[in-house]
Amino acid sequence: MAYNRCIGTRYCANNCPVKVRRFNYFNYNAEVGVGYGVEAFPSAIEKANRKLQALVLNPEVTVRGRGVMEKCTYCVQRVEKAKIHARKEGRKIEDGDVITACQAACSTNAIDFGNISDEESVVAKKHADTRAYGMLEQLNIKPRTMYLARVRNPHPRLKTTQQIEDLATIEAHHGHGGHGEGDGHDEHAADAHGEAAHNDSAHSDEHHGEEQHAE
Amino acid sequence: MSLAIPNGLDNTVERPGERAPLVLGNTNYHDITESVCQVAERKPSAGWVGGFLVAFALLQMLGLLIVYLIYTGVGVWGNRAPIFWGWPIVNFVFWVGIGHAGTLISAILYLFRQEWRTSINRAAEAMTIFAVACAGTFPGIHVGRAWLAFWLAPYPSLNLWMWPQFRSPLLWDVFAVSTYGTVSLLFWYMGMVPDLATFRDRSKNKYRRMIYGLLCLGWSGSSRHWMRYEKAYAILAALAAPLVLSVHTIVSFDFAVSQVPGWHTTIFPPYFVAGAIFSGFAMVLTLMIPARSMLNLEKLITIRHLENMCKIILATGSLVGLAYGTEFFIAWYGQVPAEQFAFINRAFGPYWWAYWTMVSCNVISPQLFWFKKCRTTPWIIVVVCIFVNIGMWFERFVITITSLSRDYLPSAWAYFSPTWVDWGMLIGSFGLFFTLFLLFCRTLPVINMAEVKSSLAKQHHMAHAAAEHGEAEH
Numbered sequence: 001m002a003y004n005r006c007i008g009t010r011y012c013a014n015n016c017p018v019k020v021r022r023f024n025y026f027n028y029n030a031e032v033g034v035g036y037g038v039e040a041f042p043s044a045i046e047k048a049n050r051k052l053q054a055l056v057l058n059p060e061v062t063v064r065g066r067g068v069m070e071k072c073t074y075c076v077q078r079v080e081k082a083k084i085h086a087r088k089e090g091r092k093i094e095d096g097d098v099i100t101a102c103q104a105a106c107s108t109n110a111i112d113f114g115n116i117s118d119e120e121s122v123v124a125k126k127h128a129d130t131r132a133y134g135m136l137e138q139l140n141i142k143p144r145t146m147y148l149a150r151v152r153n154p155h156p157r158l159k160t161t162q163q164i165e166d167l168a169t170i171e172a173h174h175g176h177g178g179h180g181e182g183d184g185h186d187e188h189a190a191d192a193h194g195e196a197a198h199n200d201s202a203h204s205d206e207h208h209g210e211e212q213h214a215e
Numbered sequence: 216m217s218l219a220i221p222n223g224l225d226n227t228v229e230r231p232g233e234r235a236p237l238v239l240g241n242t243n244y245h246d247i248t249e250s251v252c253q254v255a256e257r258k259p260s261a262g263w264v265g266g267f268l269v270a271f272a273l274l275q276m277l278g279l280l281i282v283y284l285i286y287t288g289v290g291v292w293g294n295r296a297p298i299f300w301g302w303p304i305v306n307f308v309f310w311v312g313i314g315h316a317g318t319l320i321s322a323i324l325y326l327f328r329q330e331w332r333t334s335i336n337r338a339a340e341a342m343t344i345f346a347v348a349c350a351g352t353f354p355g356i357h358v359g360r361a362w363l364a365f366w367l368a369p370y371p372s373l374n375l376w377m378w379p380q381f382r383s384p385l386l387w388d389v390f391a392v393s394t395y396g397t398v399s400l401l402f403w404y405m406g407m408v409p410d411l412a413t414f415r416d417r418s419k420n421k422y423r424r425m426i427y428g429l430l431c432l433g434w435s436g437s438s439r440h441w442m443r444y445e446k447a448y449a450i451l452a453a454l455a456a457p458l459v460l461s462v463h464t465i466v467s468f469d470f471a472v473s474q475v476p477g478w479h480t481t482i483f484p485p486y487f488v489a490g491a492i493f494s495g496f497a498m499v500l501t502l503m504i505p506a507r508s509m510l511n512l513e514k515l516i517t518i519r520h521l522e523n524m525c526k527i528i529l530a531t532g533s534l535v536g537l538a539y540g541t542e543f544f545i546a547w548y549g550q551v552p553a554e555q556f557a558f559i560n561r562a563f564g565p566y567w568w569a570y571w572t573m574v575s576c577n578v579i580s581p582q583l584f585w586f587k588k589c590r591t592t593p594w595i596i597v598v599v600c601i602f603v604n605i606g607m608w609f610e611r612f613v614i615t616i617t618s619l620s621r622d623y624l625p626s627a628w629a630y631f632s633p634t635w636v637d638w639g640m641l642i643g644s645f646g647l648f649f650t651l652f653l654l655f656c657r658t659l660p661v662i663n664m665a666e667v668k669s670s671l672a673k674q675h676h677m678a679h680a681a682a683e684h685g686e687a688e689h
Binding site for chain 1: 287299357622
């Protein structure tokens with residue numbers, strides 16, 4: 001995204017199949033908290049909110065004026081900073097040099113960021129994983145952001161022996177209307193697998209349907 | 216016997232072996248000059264003054280809204296993610312479409328030797344120019360940084376050190392519309408030169424004579440002038456004819472080249488061209504029918520002219536209907552889920568009301584023109600044509616907005632609602648159109664006098680030939 005060349009036809013955003021682009025309809029940066037149209041006459045609470053809004057501006061990022069398209073830059077300011085440090089130390093960027101804002105904020109550590117061209121990096125390995133897929137890849141958009149598919153067994157006939165045994169005990173448990181006659185293992189199966197097992201859609205010991213992002 | 220027909224008012228009846236008369240009444244060359252010139256020479260009527268004041272006020276509103284827009288930001292429109300293109304683009308495509316009838320009538324019907332075009336081509340061409348002016352207003356102010364819109368022009372830039380992106384359909388659009396506007400303007404002006412000379416010759420005050428004298432480029436009516444005029448007119452007609460088809464083809468590329476489901480379809484170029492001619496003719500009829508009775512031009516713009524145009528509306532309207540059906544068939548046949556969803560969503564999603572307004576106005580209402588009664592009754596024509604105009608605006612709304620509002624990822628869906636600025640600009644663009652059109656009626660020859668006279672000459676000639684032939688037989 002070359003902001004300086006953007007005149008704001010917004011054609012790129014129309015064509016963006018994942019609709020990640022956002023447009024500076026107003027001069028948000030210079031006039032933070034300024035209302036337009038009906039919002040030009042704010043209430044007292046609204047005025048206070050607008051003062052708060054000014055605090056979210058990031059001093060490390062150059063700001064774009066109105067009429068320019070915005071897109072996630074993968075925190076280019078952090079990438080540049082890490083590159084400078086690495087160059088001073090005479091090495092390549094390693095895992096952990098760049099922590100993007102979304103990565104830092106993610107409470108479940110779902111996001112990884114790193115150097116795809118370095119085969120040893122975490123992201124490169126995760127991109128090589130058979131679970132890795134790109135969103136709407138069929139449109140030939142060649143995304144760099146990949147997702148890791150949820151671990152599940154979509155085909156019931158390919159269930160492992162363990163899964164079949166677990167399911168059999170759960171069904172038996174339910175079939176008897178909760179008479180409480182099951183042994184310890186029975187109890188454990190019902191508790192540990194909960195909804196996942198009931199739905200017959202996902203059965204995994206470690207990943208309960210969570211998706212991981214690797215960038 | 217055949218001399219009797221031109222006196223009758225019904226020239227819609229087909230008589231074997233005869234051409235239907237295109238000028239009615241016992242009209243001679245002088246009558247034609249008088250009836251066309253009086254429109255501009257007499258004092259403006261109260262209706263004209265009132266209409267002009269309203270149109271001019273709306274034009275001022277448009278101007279003020281544009282200032283407000285550029286001063287504040289394009290967020291004053293209803294455009295929000297994911298609907299990045301809203302009413303301004305709808306209005307742009309709508310007006311470009313309206314601007315298709317004039318050049319089609321002047322160029323293509325000229326090349327096909329359709330004599331009936333002579334009494335309607337001037338006003339229709341004027342509407343084309345004015346509609347292109349309305350259309351041209353929108354893309355320039357639609358960009359986020361209107362003050363940099365000139366970057367779309369290919370010039371050796373010292374700021375950017377680069378050319379515009381020649382692979383972008385938006386750039387093709389700039390070329391297509393500006394070429395079309397320029398050629399239409401030249402064609403319109405050149406065709407007007409002999410009539411402007413008539414205006415000059417009839418001018419009773421010095422300033423009028425000077426202005427029309429300048430505009431008619433020293434036309435003297437010599438046969439050398441006529442010979443060169445006819446040649447130049449034919450060349451311009453041949454140049455303009457492909458442009459009629461190309462401009463809306465390229466406008467449709469703005470959509471077809473993208474990858475939004477509902478836009479990315481190969482049917483768009485022919486479908487857009489048919490729709491444009493359809494809406495253009497509807498607009499010409501909507502304005503021409505009241506104008507011909509207010510300006511007393513019924514003998515020159517006859518019912519036969521109106522009927523012929525209705526037939527074109529019926530044909531293009533049915534083509535548009537066929538295109539709607541084909542889109543659905545291809546969505547099903549192509550088996551692309553996103554495409555299929557886009558079309559089902561159009562007809563049965565949250566914008567169902569817009570879709571069915573479009574279908575009933577564009578496909579169902581022109582079917583009335585199968586009946587001769589409807590094709591020859593002016594008020595019915597006006598009603599149908601207004602419906603067609605509404606329908607064609609909704610067509611652009613449906614294509615632009617329903618496709619954008621729901622594309623691939625449901626998490627990004629939204630529903631569009633226009634703001635008061637959107638409404639104001641749509642209404643204001645009509646103000647621009649009517650201001651220009653009303654000024655045109657008062658200052659320029661609304662009917663191509665020279666060409667109508669030549670078709671009157673042919674009419675007389677044929678009538679005489681038939682009469683002599685009849686005498687010789689006896």
